[in-house]
Amino acid sequence: MVFSILFLLIFGEVRLLYIRTSDISRGGFDVVASRGKEWIPGVLEGMNAHPLRTCRMREVTLFLDLEGKDLEASGSFSAEGEGECDRCAEPVTVGLEREFRTVFVPASRDPDETGDLELRPGDLDISFYDGRGIEVADIFWEQVALALPTKVLCREECRGVCPQCGADKNRSECNCQGETREGPFDVLKTLRKEKE
Numbered sequence: 001m002v003f004s005i006l007f008l009l010i011f012g013e014v015r016l017l018y019i020r021t022s023d024i025s026r027g028g029f030d031v032v033a034s035r036g037k038e039w040i041p042g043v044l045e046g047m048n049a050h051p052l053r054t055c056r057m058r059e060v061t062l063f064l065d066l067e068g069k070d071l072e073a074s075g076s077f078s079a080e081g082e083g084e085c086d087r088c089a090e091p092v093t094v095g096l097e098r099e100f101r102t103v104f105v106p107a108s109r110d111p112d113e114t115g116d117l118e119l120r121p122g123d124l125d126i127s128f129y130d131g132r133g134i135e136v137a138d139i140f141w142e143q144v145a146l147a148l149p150t151k152v153l154c155r156e157e158c159r160g161v162c163p164q165c166g167a168d169k170n171r172s173e174c175n176c177q178g179e180t181r182e183g184p185f186d187v188l189k190t191l192r193k194e195k196e
């Protein structure tokens with residue numbers, strides 16, 4: 001049994017597409033089929049996508065279903081973002097994709113009632129909501145945050161820039177030697193020489 005608890009939900013920050021639990025019919029609610037796709041390009045607006053500079057949503061699927069007061073969200077997304085390589089500072093485009101299944105339980109739920117969550121099958125995430133409805137942007141912000149890279153590299157073997165001369169080591173070899181690297185004492189020596 002694998003499930004993790006997510007605490008990233010941002011309540012009430014964005015109002016893009018709010019779905020009330022009363023909108024969710026028996027048998028579930030396909031958000032894209034019933035509310036269209038117009039909201040998708042704007043869903044990540046205002047999100048801090050660090051370490052990416054920008055991030056846009058391209059495609060999503062989202063299906064909502066109720067089991068009692070628990071709201072189950074299953075879906076997927078693909079997004080694209082831009083950042084800079086940590087080593088050489090070249091611009092990098094990063095694709096993000098993820099499938100998810102999250103159960104939102106009412107935040108006011110009696111702790112004794114959460115026991116049955118452990119009886120649910122599979123790999124699912126547990127999160128919280130107010131029991132009345134859910135902002136679709138909140139669901140996707142949480143999922144995109146989980147998919148963001150910790151570090152941006154143009155490629156795994158990027159050699160970065162020379163700390164001494166600034167040359168891009170992916171393009172050319174420079175003549176700097178590791179051992180001639182200037183330490184703080186070298187800077188002092190240079191200063192002294194300049195004074196003399």
Ligand SMILES: [Zn+2]
Nearest residue numbers: 085088154158
């Ligand atoms: Zn690089």
Ligand SMILES: [Zn+2]
Nearest residue numbers: 162165174176
């Ligand atoms: Zn160099």
